[in-house]
Amino acid sequence: MATRVTIDPITRIEGHLRIDVEVDAGAVSKAWASCTMWRGIEKILLGRDPREAWLFAQRFCGVCTTVHAIASVRAVEDALALEIPPNAQYIRNLVLLAHGLHDHIVHFYHLSALDWVDVTTVPAADPAKTAALAESVSPWPHNGRVALAGVRDKVKALVESGQLGPFAHGYWGHPAMRLSPEVNLLAVSHYLQAIDVQRKANQVVAMLGGKSPHIQNVAVGGVMNAVNLDSLATLNVDRLWAMKDLLEEVVPFVHQVYFVDACAIAAFYADWFGHGAGHRSYLAVPDLPVDGPATSFDLPGGTLFDGDLATVRRMKDWKDAPLRKAVTEDVTHAWYRGKGALHPFDGETVPALTDWEEGGKYSWVKAPRYDGRPMEVGPLAQVLVGYASGDPLTKKWVDKALEVVSGLAGRKVGPSDLMSTMGRHLARAVRCAMLAELALKHWQLLADNVLKGDATTFVPPTFPKGEVSGLGLHEAPRGTLSHWAVVEAGRIKNYQAVVPTTWNASPRDEKGAVGPYEAALLANPVADAERPLEVLRTVHSFDPCMACACHTFDASGKPVATVKVL
C-alpha cells in the first residue's frame, strides 16, 4: 500500500517549495512539486520606465540578484536592437562569472553536501588519515593534519553541546549516509574554507557592481563604470589587478577543492548515478558574449531531447528563432486564471487560488514548455548540451571528471550516467571549473581592451513611440533565465520572467505531463518515510531557489519544515 509523504517548509518565509510523494514498496510512485508562494512579482514593473526595470527586477530574488538585473537590461536592449560596447559585455560577463563562482561554491558546501556528509561522525575522524587521503587526490595546500585536527575539535565541541547550529537541519545518522569519518572531516573543513573563498568572488562582484548584493553598475545600453586609467576614482589599473588577485585565489579552490570533492562524493555514492534521471530533455542558452554585438559566445547553448546526445541542436546566438517561438507557460495546474499555454509576450498572471488539488491546481509556479515539452535546465543541461555539441572546454572538464570518478569508483562512469541525481552535482562542479577558467579569460579581455585605449562603456537608448518587445537571456547558475518585455511609448506594457526553477519545479501541464522535479523523483528510493533524505537528495540536486523571497523573521518559533507521513 502506498504511503503519502509531504515535505513542506514553512519557515519565517511563508513557505515555498512543497513536495508530495507517494511511496510504494520503498520507492516513489507519484510526485508533485508545488510552489506555495505567489510568483507574479513581475507585475510590479507594469507602467514603469524600462530603463529602471532592472533595479526592481534584481529584487525578485535575494540570492541571484545580479542575474535578474542583467537579464532585464538585455531584454530592453533586445527590444531596441541596441548593440552595447565590448567593455560593457566584458564587465557584465565578469560580474556574472564571479557571481556564478560564488553561488556554486556556497550551494555545494552549504546546502547540497550536507545531504551526503554526516557531520556528526566527524569527532571520530583521524586527522592524519584525512590529510593522507586529501594529499592523494589534490595538491591543495590547506589540507594539513594540524588544521584538520582543529576543525575536528570544533565540530566535536559542537556535537557534544547538542546545539548543532548551522548543521541543525540534517538527517544525521541516516542509513543512506555512507562516507567515512575521515572523508566527512575533509568536507567540513572545506565547508569552512568555502566561507572565505566565496567572499572573495563576491568582492569582485562588488568592485564592479559598486555593491553586492544588488549591483548598481548596469544600464540599458551598457554599464555605468567609468574607465580611466589615470583616475583614482574609476576602473583603473589598480582595480583591474586587485580583481585579478582575488580571482586567482578563487580559481585554485574551485579546481583543487570543489571539483575534487564533487568527484569524490560522486564516486562514493556512485549508485546515485542510477537515480533521478527524469525527462532527460535539456535546455541551455549561449552566454558570455565575446564581442559587442553578441555574435560569438564562450558558453554554448542548445537543446537535447530524450537523453540522446545525437539530438543536440546548438543555438548560435540570442536571436535564435526557434527558441523565441517555442517557449510557452501553461497554467492548467497553476493558481492562475484559465488553462492551457501562452507565449510569454502574451502571458497573463491573474491569480486564482484554490486548495491544493491533486488533479487540479496545486502550485504558484506556471509550467514552462519548449515546443510543448517539459525541459530540465541548469548545470546538467549546460554541460550535456556543450558536450554533445563538441564544445572543447566542456569536453575537457567532463572527460576529466568522468576519469577521476571512474578511477575512484572502480567502474566506468560515462556521459549518459550524468543524467541522474549525482550527475547534476558533478555537472555543477564541471560548470564551475569552466567558469573559473573563463573568469581569468574575461578579465584578460577587459584588461586588453581597456589598455589599448577603449574607455567606452555605454550607448544611450532611444525609445520609439510604438510597441516593441524584447527577450533578455542569461544562463544563470540554476539554468536558463529569460525576461520577456513588451514596451510601448517608453513604458513597460507586459513583463514576464521565466526563471530556472520555474522550468524545473513546474507542475503538470494541460496534457498531464509532469515537470522535471516530479519526473526525477519517480522510482527514487525511500528507505524511511519519516526521514525522506533520498527525496531531498534528488530535489537538492537541482539546487532549488524557489520563491524569490520574502524575509520576515518568525518571532513565534515555528518549525523550519514539516515532514508529514499519511
Next chain:
Amino acid sequence: MRLAVLGMGNVLRRDDGFGPTVARRLLSRWAFPDDVAVEDVGTPGLDLVSRLVGVDVVVAVDAVEGGGPAGALTTWRWHEMPAAPPGEPRVTAHEADLRDALAAATLHGEAPREAYLVGAVAHDTGDGVGLTSRVDAALEPACRAVLSILASHGVRATARDGADDDGAWWHRRAAAG
C-alpha cells in the same frame, strides 16, 4: 572594531522592506565613522554568513511575524532571539536565517562578539512597494534603536544637516519621458 548594520528584507513585498528602508534612512540622515558599515542586504539566505565573519558587532534590522501588533518594535540580543526548533531539513537555500548564519560564523571562528535584531511586526508582506502606515511609523524609532546600540559600543553617528529624504529610491517613480 568593526560594526555592521544589516537591513534585511525584500523591498518589493511591502512591510518586508522594513529592514532595507531603515538602512537607507540611516545612510541618508546620519554620517557614520569608517568602521561602521550600514547596508541594505536584501534577502541573502545562505550568503548572510559571509556578512558576519570578521565583524565585531552586528545589528540586523528585519520585519518580524507575530509577537505583537503591526509596527511593534522589539530588540533582541543574540541568544534571546526566538529559536526555531531544529531537526527538520531545509528544502532551499533561502531558508538560512540569522541564527543559523551566526552559528556558522561561530564554527568558522570569526563570529561577531555581539549580535542584535531590531524587528518590527509586519502587517502586509504581499507584492507591492512601500510600507503600511504603522510599520512606516516604526522607521524613526528603529533608527533611534540602532543608533543607541551603536552608541553603547562607543560609536557616534553625526546627523546630516537638513536631511529629511528617506533615501529609499524604490519609493520614487522615474519622471515620464
